[in-house]
Amino acid sequence: MMPSEFKTAANAPTGANGTHDPSAGESARLASMSGAAMVLEALVMEGVDTIWGYPGGAVLPFYDALAQQDRIEHILVRHEQAAIHAADGYSRATGSVGVALVTSGPGVTNAVTGIATAYFDSIPLVVISGNVPLSVIGQDAFQECDAVGITRPVVKHSFLVRRVEDIPATMKKAFHIARTGRPGPVHVDVPKDVALAVGRFEYPERLALRSYRPASAGHSGHIRQAARLLRGASAPLIYTGGGVIASASASDVIELASLLDAPVTSTLMGLGAFPASDPRFIGMPGMHGTYEANQAMQACDVIIAIGARFDDRVIGNVDDFCSRAREIIHIDIDPASIAKRVRPTVPIVGDARCVVAELNRVLREDSASNASRDAWWAQIATWRARQCLAYNDTGEIIKPQFVIETIAALTGGNAFICADVGQHQMWTAQYFGFDRPRRWVNSGGLGTMGVGLPFAMGVKRAFPDHDVFTVTGDGSIQMCIQELSTCRQYDLPIKIVSLNNGHLGMVKQLQDVEYGKRRSHSYMEALPDFAALARAYGHVGLRIDRRADVEGAIREAMAMKDRTVFMDFHVDPAADVWPMVRSGRGLEDMLLPSA
Numbered sequence: 001m002m003p004s005e006f007k008t009a010a011n012a013p014t015g016a017n018g019t020h021d022p023s024a025g026e027s028a029r030l031a032s033m034s035g036a037a038m039v040l041e042a043l044v045m046e047g048v049d050t051i052w053g054y055p056g057g058a059v060l061p062f063y064d065a066l067a068q069q070d071r072i073e074h075i076l077v078r079h080e081q082a083a084i085h086a087a088d089g090y091s092r093a094t095g096s097v098g099v100a101l102v103t104s105g106p107g108v109t110n111a112v113t114g115i116a117t118a119y120f121d122s123i124p125l126v127v128i129s130g131n132v133p134l135s136v137i138g139q140d141a142f143q144e145c146d147a148v149g150i151t152r153p154v155v156k157h158s159f160l161v162r163r164v165e166d167i168p169a170t171m172k173k174a175f176h177i178a179r180t181g182r183p184g185p186v187h188v189d190v191p192k193d194v195a196l197a198v199g200r201f202e203y204p205e206r207l208a209l210r211s212y213r214p215a216s217a218g219h220s221g222h223i224r225q226a227a228r229l230l231r232g233a234s235a236p237l238i239y240t241g242g243g244v245i246a247s248a249s250a251s252d253v254i255e256l257a258s259l260l261d262a263p264v265t266s267t268l269m270g271l272g273a274f275p276a277s278d279p280r281f282i283g284m285p286g287m288h289g290t291y292e293a294n295q296a297m298q299a300c301d302v303i304i305a306i307g308a309r310f311d312d313r314v315i316g317n318v319d320d321f322c323s324r325a326r327e328i329i330h331i332d333i334d335p336a337s338i339a340k341r342v343r344p345t346v347p348i349v350g351d352a353r354c355v356v357a358e359l360n361r362v363l364r365e366d367s368a369s370n371a372s373r374d375a376w377w378a379q380i381a382t383w384r385a386r387q388c389l390a391y392n393d394t395g396e397i398i399k400p401q402f403v404i405e406t407i408a409a410l411t412g413g414n415a416f417i418c419a420d421v422g423q424h425q426m427w428t429a430q431y432f433g434f435d436r437p438r439r440w441v442n443s444g445g446l447g448t449m450g451v452g453l454p455f456a457m458g459v460k461r462a463f464p465d466h467d468v469f470t471v472t473g474d475g476s477i478q479m480c481i482q483e484l485s486t487c488r489q490y491d492l493p494i495k496i497v498s499l500n501n502g503h504l505g506m507v508k509q510l511q512d513v514e515y516g517k518r519r520s521h522s523y524m525e526a527l528p529d530f531a532a533l534a535r536a537y538g539h540v541g542l543r544i545d546r547r548a549d550v551e552g553a554i555r556e557a558m559a560m561k562d563r564t565v566f567m568d569f570h571v572d573p574a575a576d577v578w579p580m581v582r583s584g585r586g587l588e589d590m591l592l593p594s595a
Contacts, residue, residue, distance in 0.1 A: 030202070035164040036061035036195040037068075039128060039188075042171035044071050045203050048099050050090065050461055051075070052083040056103025058130030058143060061195035075461070075490050078482040080107050082454040084114020085480070088123050089451075089458025092441045093416060095248065097124045097178050098458065104131045105143030108150060108189075113448060116154040118185045120445025121269060122246055124178040125185035126171075127151075133193040134162060147189045156184040164197035172204050181214030182334040183246055214333060218350030218358065226304065226329045226346045227362040231369075233302035233327075235376040236262040239285070242269030242444070243307015243332060245437045249353035250274065253306060256356055259363045261373050263380055265293040267308050269444040272434035277413075282380060283389075286314040287581050288426045292383035294579075294587040297321075299379070304329040307352045310342040311445075318342065320586035331355050388579050388592055389430055398547050400424065400499045400571040404431040406551050407469060407497065410558065415467040416441065416459045420452035420476030423505035426577040428471045450479025456494040457486060467495065467558060474500040474527055484537040487564045495557045496566045498530055501573040509576045513591070514583070534566030543568045 033041065039062065043051070051074045055063045066074050077083045080102045087098030098118075102111045108129050118125050132141040148158045157177050159170050167190070174186040230236055238260070244253055250273045257264050257274065263282045264274045274281055283290030285297050297303070297315070303326055308314070310330075315321040318341055330344035331352055338347045348355055391401050404427050407415070413435050419425040419442040434440045441459055443451045456470035477498055487494060507522040531541030540563050544553045550569065557565035578593040 031200050032198055033201045034061060034065060034195065035161075035167050035190060035197050035199070036065040038164070038167040038199070038201045039171060039190065039195075040065050040069060040072060041201050042168055042203060043099060046097070046171075046175050048072060048097075051099050051101050052077055052086040052458070053101030054078075054080050054083055054103065054107065056105075056107050056130065056143065058104035058132060058192050059101060059107070059195075061192060062101060062128070062130065074101070075457075075486065077454070077486050079480065080110035081114050081450070082457075082480050082483045082486070084111050084125070084127060085117065085451045085454035086458040086461070087125055087127075088114060088118045089418065089441055089455035090462050091118075091123050091125060091458075092455070093438055093459040094462045095246075095438065097126055097175055099126050099128070101128045102130075103143070104129060104147065105145050107143075108145055108147045112150060112154065115151055115185050115187070117443050117446045117448045117451060119154040119156075121443065122183050122242060123185065124183035126174045126178055127155075127185055127187045129187065129189050130195065131160075131189050131191045134191045135193070137191065147187070151187045154185070155187045158187040158189065160189045161191070161194050164194050164199040167194075167199075168201055168203045172207055173209065176207055176209070177212060181212075182337075215335075215349050216351040216354050218331065218348040218355040220358070222346050222348045223355065223359050224362055226348065227359060227366060229302050229327050229329065229346065230260055230262075230304060231363070231366065232371055233300075234371045234373065235299060235301045235379075236260055236373075237296050237300035237303045238262050238264040239297070239303055239305045239308055240264060240270045240273050241267045241306065241308025243352050244270055244273035245307075247307060247333070247352040248437075249306070249356050250437045252353060252356040252360060254278075255360050256363075259360060260370060263296055263377075265289070265296065267314055267444070268429055268442070270308065271429060271440045272437045275435040276433040277435050282384070284429055285587070286316070288430065288577050288579065289314075289581075291386045291388035291579055291590060291592065292380055294581065294590060295383045296380060298324055298587050300326055302327045302329070304331070305344075306331045306356060307333075309337050309340070312341075315342070316581050316585055316587045316589075386592070390593060391575075396546050396548065398544065398550060398569055398571045400427050400501070400569075400575050401431050402547065403497065403499060403550055403569050403571065404428050404471070406554055408432045410551070410554055411467055411469075415439070415469055416456075416463065418442065418452050418455040418459060418468065418470040420470070420472040421447045421449045422473045422476055423501075423509065423575075423577050424471050424473045424476075424499040426506075427499070430577075449476040452476060453480050453483045453494075453496065456496075457483060457492050460492045460494050461490075469495045469497055471497045471499065473505060474498060474502060474524055474530075475504045477530070481533070484534065484539060484564070488538045491562075493560070493562050493564050496534075496564070498566065498568045499571050500527070500530070500568055501571050501575065502527065503573060506577070509580075512576070513580065530566055530568040534564070539564040539566055541566045541568070543570070545570045
C-alpha cells in the first residue's frame with residue numbers, strides 16, 4: 001500500500017505521456033466488471049497489495065474475484081477484529097492506508113472495536129463490508145445489520161453503495177477521505193446484489209468534494225505571533241503528539257527544538273517523533289509520564305502543542321492545568337480538536353508539517369535572539385535528578401522494566417515494537433527509548449486489549465526483513481491469541497514478549513491505589529502454559545523464570561529469523577507502573593516509586 005496519493009497499478013498500461021492507456025483486451029475487461037471486481041481494481045489503482053479479512057455469505061462475490069487475480073494478497077485472519085487491527089498495524093508502520101474486508105452482520109459488529117481503535121488514534125483505513133441484497137435491507141434478513149449506522153460514530157465517513165456504477169468514485173473518495181486531513185477509517189458497505197452486478201470500471205483522476213476541504217497551511221499572522229511568543233519565552237516547552245508522526249513532520253520538530261533550545265515532551269502516541277536519546281527530550285507527560293515532563297507542563301511560560309489533543313490522560317485535571325498562567329500555541333489539522341479542552345492563546349489550524357516548517361522559516365529569518373533559557377534548563381536538571389523511572393533490580397526475580405531495557409539494548413532500538421494495553425504497554429513506553437517515528441505501535445485513545453498480536457502481524461507483513469516484537473500480558477494476549485494460527489499460515493515470524501504477572505495488572509494497580517487494595521476479579525487463576533500453547537500452534541515457546549536467563553532467551557528468539565517465538569517471562573507480580581497521576585488530580589500530584 002503505497003503512501004503517496006492516487007497511485008496507478010504497477011502493471012497498468014500507460015501511454016507516452018504517463019496517462020492510463022489500456023490495450024484493447026484491457027478495455028474489454030474494464031468494460032464488463034462485477035462490482036466486487038471493481039472494488040479490487042480500485043484497490044490496485046490505490047497501490048494496495050494486502051487485504052486482511054474473513055469470508056461470509058455476503059462477501060463471497062469479493063472472494064470469488066480475489067480467486068481470479070494475483071495482484072492483491074488476502075490474508076485470512078481468525079476473527080474480524082484481528083483483520084482490522086492487522087490492517088491498522090500495517091498503516092501505523094507504513095503511513096499508508098490499511099484495508100480490511102468483512103462480511104455482513106456479525107462480521108461488521110466484530111470489526112467495530114478495530115475500527116474504533118483506528119478512529120481514536122487517527123489511523124487511515126478503508127474497511128469494506130458486504131451486506132444483504134438491497135431488496136431485503138431493512139427486513140431483518142439473515143446476517144443483516146445497519147452497518148452504516150453502527151459504524152458511523154467511529155469512522156470519518158460511511159458509504160452504502162447502491163449502484164454498481166458508483167463503486168469507482170466511492171472507492172476514490174474513501175481513500176482520499178481516509179488519508180487526508182485528520183486521518184481515519186472510512187467504511188464502504190456493498191450489498192451483495194451490487195457486488196454481483198456488472199458495469200464499466202472508470203476510475204476518476206480527480207475528486208471534487210465541496211464539503212470536505214481540510215486545511216494545510218496555517219494562518220501566517222498566527223504563525224508569526226507564535227514565533228514572537230516562543231522567542232520571548234524564558235521557559236518554553238514543545239509538546240508533541242501523534243499528529244507529528246501522521247504528518248511526517250518529525251524532522252521539522254527536531255529543527256524547531258534546536259532553534260528554540262527548548263525541551264520536548266511526547267504523548268504516548270507521539271513517542272519516536274522526537275528522539276528519546278536527544279538531551280532535550282524530557283519524556284512522556286501525563287498519567288504515567290516522567291516527573292520532569294509533568295513539572296515542565298505545569299511550570300512553562302509558553303507551550304506549543306503540535307498534533308496533540310490535551311486529553312485527560314496527559315493533562316490530568318483540566319481546571320488545575322488551565323489555572324496556571326502560560327501562553328498556549330496549539331497546532332492541529334482538525335479544527336474540532338483546538339479549544340476542545342484547553343483554550344489556546346494562538347490557535348493554528350493546519351498540517352503540522354506545513355505549519356512547523358513555516359514557523360521554522362520565520363524563526364530563522366528573525367534576527368532576535370531567544371530569551372535566556374539557563375534557569376529553565378537548570379530547573380529541568382533538578383527535576384531529572386529525582387530519577388523517577390528508577391526501580392529495584394536486585395535478586396533473581398524478573399523485573400518487567402528490565403525485560404524492556406534488555407530488548408532495547410539487544411535491538412539497538414531499531415526493531416518495531418508493538419504493544420497490547422496495560423502495565424506492559426506503559427513499561428515499554430517508559431523504558432524502550434524510541435528514536436524514530438513509526439517504530440512504536442500501540443492503542444492510545446481507545447486502549448484496546450488484544451491489539452498487540454494482530455498489530456505485529458500487520459507490521460511484519462509490511463516489513464518482513466525487520467525484527468518485530470509485540471509486548472503483551474497474560475490477559476491481553478488471550479483476546480486475540482487465535483491469530484497465532486494466522487502467523488503460522490502466512491509465515492509472519494514475530495517475537496512475542498509476555499510479561500506474565502498472573503494479573504490484569506493495570507486493573508490490579510488501580511484497585512490498590514484507588515480502592516483500598518480490594519482486588520476484585522483482577523487476578524488470573526487458570527492461565528494456560530503459553531509456551532506449550534505456542535508450540536501447539538507450530539511455533540517456538542519459551543518460559544523464562546530467572547533474571548539471569550532474560551538476555552539469553554531474547555538473543556535465542558532473535559536468532560530464529562524465520563520462526564514466531566513466544567517468550568513467556570514470569571515477572572514480579574508486585575511490580576507497578578510509576579510515576580502515576582491519579583484520576584482527577586493535577587499533574588504535580590504524582591505518586592513516585594518510593595510512594
